[in-house]
Amino acid sequence: MKNLKIYFVESPCQSEKILGREAKDYLFKEFEGIEFQIVKDFFDVDFSRLPVAVLSLDMPLVTKEYLVRLLETASKQNVDKYVFGDGESQFCLVVGGGRKTYFVEDEVFLQLGGAKNYNMVYNSLRRRIMSRLIQDGIVLLGEDFHIDDTVIVEKGVTLHSPLTLKGNTVVKSGAVIENSVISDSTICENAQITSSHLTSSHVGENSTVGPFARLREGKILENCRIGDFVE
Numbered sequence: 001m002k003n004l005k006i007y008f009v010e011s012p013c014q015s016e017k018i019l020g021r022e023a024k025d026y027l028f029k030e031f032e033g034i035e036f037q038i039v040k041d042f043f044d045v046d047f048s049r050l051p052v053a054v055l056s057l058d059m060p061l062v063t064k065e066y067l068v069r070l071l072e073t074a075s076k077q078n079v080d081k082y083v084f085g086d087g088e089s090q091f092c093l094v095v096g097g098g099r100k101t102y103f104v105e106d107e108v109f110l111q112l113g114g115a116k117n118y119n120m121v122y123n124s125l126r127r128r129i130m131s132r133l134i135q136d137g138i139v140l141l142g143e144d145f146h147i148d149d150t151v152i153v154e155k156g157v158t159l160h161s162p163l164t165l166k167g168n169t170v171v172k173s174g175a176v177i178e179n180s181v182i183s184d185s186t187i188c189e190n191a192q193i194t195s196s197h198l199t200s201s202h203v204g205e206n207s208t209v210g211p212f213a214r215l216r217e218g219k220i221l222e223n224c225r226i227g228d229f230v231e
Helices: 023-030 064-077 115-135
Strands: 005-009 036-039 052-056 081-084 092-094 101-104 139-141 145-147 158-166 176-183 192-194 197-199 214-216
Touching: 064 092, 115 139, 115 145
Parallel strands: 005 036, 005 052, 081 101, 139 158, 145 158, 158 176, 176 192, 176 197, 197 214
Antiparallel strands: 052 092, 081 092
8 A cells, every 4th residue: 555646536525524524534534644646637647656546535435445455456366457436437446557457346436426325325434433333342232323433432331322423522431322412512431311412512420411401512510410301
């Protein structure tokens, strides 16, 4: 990967938000530290230095790991070029100057345009985020989780679905959250949130909120209880 240069081609959907980030920001985050250049069109790509990858800025599912596997396969099978998508796309990975070309139809190269593609990308990103949380030591009970990529959840947290965590939310170790919608809030150690809606709020250590509470810009100190139907 260290010799690979990536060209990101601008797209009308590159600034579309999905699970907390713009589409292009997923790519910038994923390929941080790797040489890249943003171009307006495929024909602005310089193929004089190989290998080169050309990706659209509305392809948030592409990962370094995937491109590494393609490069390894190219080396073993003497492949010169991979074309991504349906075969008509100009997005590609060019390894050599020969004519041995493979077409790669994989969902990681889906672009955001259209409701169908947006839905497919959304669900793939959602599963990816859930898998990462489980690997980090977070207990996820249920299936209906919608957690932005920008959310920070510490090891030792237990989350019960249905649950939505959005924006710059931070959930600290020992917290338990169930059946809630939380945006841009901090949930401190060992706090418990049940069936509640929090926006831009802070819940202190060992405090409980809910069920059916609603907090907007609330600041709850430690060892407090916000009971049923409190707004």
